[in-house]
Amino acid sequence: MIKKLGNTFVLETKKTTYAFQVTETKHLAHLYYGRKIRLSEDAAGVKEVHIFQPGNGISYDKEHQNFTLDDLKLEMSSYGKGDAREPFICLTHEDGSVTSDFLYEKYEIKENKEEICGMPSSYDDEGNASTLLITLKDKAYDLTLVLKYSVYPEENVITRSAELINDSENTVKIRRIMSNQLDLDAGDFDFTNFTGAWTREMKKSVMPLKAGKIVNSTYVGVSSNRANPFTMISRRNATEDFGDVYGFNLIYSGNHYSAAEVSPYGKIRFVSGINPEGFEWTLDKKDTFQTPEAVMTYSAEGFTGMSHNMHRFVRKHIVRGQWRDKVRPILLNSWEACYFDISESKLLRLAKAGKEEGIELFVMDDGWFKGRNDDKRALGDWEPDPKKLPGGLKSLCDKVKRLGLDFGIWVEPEMINEDSDLFRAHPDWSLSIPGKDHSEGRNERFLDLTRTEVQDYIIEKMSKVFDSADISYVKWDMNRNMSDVYSASLDKERQGEVAHRYMLGMYRVMKTLTEKFPQILFEGCAAGGDRFDLGILSYFPQIWASDDTDAFVRSEVETNYSYGYPMSVISSHVSATPNHQTLRRTPLETRFNVAAFGVLGYEYNFPDLYADELNQIKADIEFYKQWRELFFFGDFYRGRKYQDASDITALANFTGNELEWTVVSPDKKKAAGMLMQMLVHPNSETAIFTPKGLDPDKDYHFYNRALKYNIKDFGSLINAVSPVHVRPDSFAHNMLAKKFHMDGELEDIKSSGSALMYAGVHLKPSFASVGYNNDVRYYPDFGSRIYLVEELDNGDEEK
Ligand code: GLA
Numbered sequence: 001m002i003k004k005l006g007n008t009f010v011l012e013t014k015k016t017t018y019a020f021q022v023t024e025t026k027h028l029a030h031l032y033y034g035r036k037i038r039l040s041e042d043a044a045g046v047k048e049v050h051i052f053q054p055g056n057g058i059s060y061d062k063e064h065q066n067f068t069l070d071d072l073k074l075e076m077s078s079y080g081k082g083d084a085r086e087p088f089i090c091l092t093h094e095d096g097s098v099t100s101d102f103l104y105e106k107y108e109i110k111e112n113k114e115e116i117c118g119m120p121s122s123y124d125d126e127g128n129a130s131t132l133l134i135t136l137k138d139k140a141y142d143l144t145l146v147l148k149y150s151v152y153p154e155e156n157v158i159t160r161s162a163e164l165i166n167d168s169e170n171t172v173k174i175r176r177i178m179s180n181q182l183d184l185d186a187g188d189f190d191f192t193n194f195t196g197a198w199t200r201e202m203k204k205s206v207m208p209l210k211a212g213k214i215v216n217s218t219y220v221g222v223s224s225n226r227a228n229p230f231t232m233i234s235r236r237n238a239t240e241d242f243g244d245v246y247g248f249n250l251i252y253s254g255n256h257y258s259a260a261e262v263s264p265y266g267k268i269r270f271v272s273g274i275n276p277e278g279f280e281w282t283l284d285k286k287d288t289f290q291t292p293e294a295v296m297t298y299s300a301e302g303f304t305g306m307s308h309n310m311h312r313f314v315r316k317h318i319v320r321g322q323w324r325d326k327v328r329p330i331l332l333n334s335w336e337a338c339y340f341d342i343s344e345s346k347l348l349r350l351a352k353a354g355k356e357e358g359i360e361l362f363v364m365d366d367g368w369f370k371g372r373n374d375d376k377r378a379l380g381d382w383e384p385d386p387k388k389l390p391g392g393l394k395s396l397c398d399k400v401k402r403l404g405l406d407f408g409i410w411v412e413p414e415m416i417n418e419d420s421d422l423f424r425a426h427p428d429w430s431l432s433i434p435g436k437d438h439s440e441g442r443n444e445r446f447l448d449l450t451r452t453e454v455q456d457y458i459i460e461k462m463s464k465v466f467d468s469a470d471i472s473y474v475k476w477d478m479n480r481n482m483s484d485v486y487s488a489s490l491d492k493e494r495q496g497e498v499a500h501r502y503m504l505g506m507y508r509v510m511k512t513l514t515e516k517f518p519q520i521l522f523e524g525c526a527a528g529g530d531r532f533d534l535g536i537l538s539y540f541p542q543i544w545a546s547d548d549t550d551a552f553v554r555s556e557v558e559t560n561y562s563y564g565y566p567m568s569v570i571s572s573h574v575s576a577t578p579n580h581q582t583l584r585r586t587p588l589e590t591r592f593n594v595a596a597f598g599v600l601g602y603e604y605n606f607p608d609l610y611a612d613e614l615n616q617i618k619a620d621i622e623f624y625k626q627w628r629e630l631f632f633f634g635d636f637y638r639g640r641k642y643q644d645a646s647d648i649t650a651l652a653n654f655t656g657n658e659l660e661w662t663v664v665s666p667d668k669k670k671a672a673g674m675l676m677q678m679l680v681h682p683n684s685e686t687a688i689f690t691p692k693g694l695d696p697d698k699d700y701h702f703y704n705r706a707l708k709y710n711i712k713d714f715g716s717l718i719n720a721v722s723p724v725h726v727r728p729d730s731f732a733h734n735m736l737a738k739k740f741h742m743d744g745e746l747e748d749i750k751s752s753g754s755a756l757m758y759a760g761v762h763l764k765p766s767f768a769s770v771g772y773n774n775d776v777r778y779y780p781d782f783g784s785r786i787y788l789v790e791e792l793d794n795g796d797e798e799k
Helices: 302-318 344-357 392-402 421-425 452-467 492-516 551-561 588-596 611-633 648-652 711-720 731-739 753-759
Strands: 002-005 008-012 016-022 028-035 089-092 102-110 130-138 143-152 157-166 172-184 189-197 200-208 212-217 231-235 245-250 256-262 268-274 281-283 288-290 294-299 331-333 361-364 406-411 415-417 444-446 471-476 521-524 542-544 570-575 599-603 635-638 658-664 670-677 687-689 699-704 708-710 741-743 748-752 761-763 784-791
Touching (some): 002 130, 008 130, 008 143, 102 143, 157 302, 172 294, 200 551, 231 256, 231 302, 245 256, 245 268, 281 288, 281 492, 294 302, 302 635, 344 361, 344 392, 344 611, 361 471, 406 452, 415 421, 452 471, 452 492, 551 570, 551 588, 551 658, 588 599, 588 611, 611 670, 670 687, 708 711, 711 741, 748 753
Parallel strands (some): 331 361, 331 599, 361 406, 406 471, 521 542, 542 570, 570 599
Antiparallel strands (some): 008 016, 089 172, 102 130, 143 157, 157 288, 157 294, 172 268, 172 281, 189 231, 212 256, 231 245, 245 294, 256 268, 635 658, 658 670, 670 784, 699 784, 708 741
């Protein structure tokens, strides 16, 4: 709900209030963002009081000697009139001046959420959102700035963007234009961001906001694995369940910038938008520039409360199309099973083995198009390789479909190899500086998507591929960062526009293709998580979150994505052990458990596996099919988290070694929890799992799956029970392992939601050398369990 009280604008959601006021000077003073409050008409007590000009400060004008912009919370700050903090906007005017002064002119309230032109934006198909448009005019130049606020009451989310309109007869250069600015009163706050690299995305860093500024940005052309655009500001004492937490994101896939700055007066300023580094946009007369849309939320209920706001928002107002509310098919992808070495017969063997396990969708990854035997050639051409696929895509697809599986493929449409027919025909179609050496990344270059004819080429080529067979799923990859950014089709004065124009072109291509093929399930990918953002999620309902399929790495990566993104957009696969990225060995049980909380898939050479593993995988898939609605639609909670493995004190104190996740159905009738450990902590008999999000007043049945363990996992300990000596890994050992299995422990507890959550469930002890029977947990390094929780109906004691 949006209302105007006197000269105060109030934006209300179910649990939050956001307010700002027009000052006497016609600037916009930010008043408040936080838990819901009732404001008096004049905002007494909430607005700042400034009686004298601080020494050495800049007075705004003669009539307002006591008014300095530098120490006022503002909705947006123009550069040049005394506010020396991070500005919202920096322009170079025709006369060379870099000073702007945007002042309030009028407002409009709309009872809907409008799309943002040419860019992905949030949407509302439930009729709850409303929008406030604030029009500002520059005092000295003919420029209009419209600040757009949309309010999503149910999700406690506010989005912001800005549009600059050049009403003058001159061009103006935009050097910086942000999407969001939030000024907060001084306080003990932390800033959290998520940085990383290929195969180790989303490392969480919490930094105190004390002085100066912290910047979270990327300048590699894409939203990047080095700094995800999602960030948080939290009160220092905030925990998972209590305390002030703000979450911020940007619906954008290119160079982004967020900064949290502590002013000399202690106030906090947060800004976010397109990265001004390398960006310069010439705005012609009568032209407009629209910024990407920023997303923010606040919760007084700690990190979990903030995450839940973001999760609901992403699920309902970012992800769209036919797949939004549908559980996803369990897929088997050929990449880690075959890499580039594919052929129709090999793929069919894999698909057949997948079908036997219960797989629903078979995905042919890279390597299928002409000459693509490695990553050095053929990107751009998109014709099936006749040697590998003699009958083309259709023949393979039809055969896969006859097995009873859906069929999907991998593409990387935005890229071109120098060694391709496309490059030979159109050498100027890639982003590169004419006549200069180019730096390659994975032997490929970006196609120049600032050009309409290149966008049209991709749309046409991809349409042909998608139409050539009954394709149900597309993995849309993108495998490099930008370098040598230059478009041969733009004037030299406009080269600072290339990176953003690329994004606009890319969004046009994605929008056209996803609208043309609404039945296809698209999955975004960028060497794993190099472009995991809300821009991509506006077109593709899920993203391959990391090329790292190691269950331990993934358990942390997924925990950290979960701060800003729902698990239902995080694609997660079970793969071989030792793992191909880390050589770490983790139990199959854990590999499945971790993947099941995301969108489950496999990339695993099933035809190579032995009966034990195949049986386990089959049982896992069957289990997942029974429970996947919960995993997909449930509310996700983080519990305990790992501490740095090097923190010996933490381990010695029995903390920091465990990870807990719970997913709870919206009606709180069902839940699934995961407990995972990093390393075995010997002789620790007491282990506790603390589910979250249950109804404290309901009674529940808490139990686990009946699993069996391989006696070979106990190594030469077999000789502690065997009447004859068994040489480890000998024929006899393998024969025994085939015949006998160790029963896993069973938990079977009936208790109230309050007891399960607040006292924690005390589990059966894990193996501690002195004995093992079926009341003892087999729990090696990286061991884990899924626990199931179901509401007990009255008289349903036997469940
Ligand atoms: C990227 C992707 C992988 C795989 C390969 C294929 O690295 O992230 O999943 O598709 O490309 O070349």
